[in-house]
Amino acid sequence: KLPLPPFPQTYYASKRIRMIPEIFNGFSSRPTIATFCTTNKDLSTSKCVLCNTKDLQPMTHDAARTLLPQIAEWNLVNEDDVLKLRRSWKVKTFTKGLEFFRIIADLAEAEGHHPDLHLVGWNNVTIEIWTHSVGGLTQNDFILAAKINELNLHDLLRRKASN
Numbered sequence: 001k002l003p004l005p006p007f008p009q010t011y012y013a014s015k016r017i018r019m020i021p022e023i024f025n026g027f028s029s030r031p032t033i034a035t036f037c038t039t040n041k042d043l044s045t046s047k048c049v050l051c052n053t054k055d056l057q058p059m060t061h062d063a064a065r066t067l068l069p070q071i072a073e074w075n076l077v078n079e080d081d082v083l084k085l086r087r088s089w090k091v092k093t094f095t096k097g098l099e100f101f102r103i104i105a106d107l108a109e110a111e112g113h114h115p116d117l118h119l120v121g122w123n124n125v126t127i128e129i130w131t132h133s134v135g136g137l138t139q140n141d142f143i144l145a146a147k148i149n150e151l152n153l154h155d156l157l158r159r160k161a162s163n
């Protein structure tokens, strides 16, 4: 395994980079040109692709770690070797939790990409996002997470306890 070269910003000059096999070894071997989102704005204004797109492969842990800073408050988890994105919120009431799910459902339907929704202990919402068709993470997951971060869920959420 070659030591991974540092990711100089030049790679993102035109927001299009040649996939470097060593870094994106989860992708098809031949270097492909892909639009690589470089800021949260890019992710939240991108569109999910169909998950049955040919050549869609799970991204490497390193690639996921590189993208993670662009989706504030989301965590990267590894469950039975499946990388997923996870974020939790506290909602004001159980029914506001269901309203939360409704908003997320409309977004997911619009994107054709769907999260796993959990509502536990009446007011704890957790969302997990991963691409089931590839058994791991793809850019779709980061796009959906970025779009969830742009939603104004203020009236559904409990104010953070001011410490």
Ligand SMILES: C[C@H](O)[C@H](O)[C@H]1CNC2=NC(N)=NC(=O)C2=N1
Binding pocket: 049, 050, 051, 052, 112, 113, 114, 115, 129, 130, 131, 132, 133, 134
């Ligand atoms: C064809 C269409 O893209 C697939 O059925 C979609 C639907 N929503 C999806 N959502 C997620 N998270 N993973 C998938 O693999 C997936 N597949």
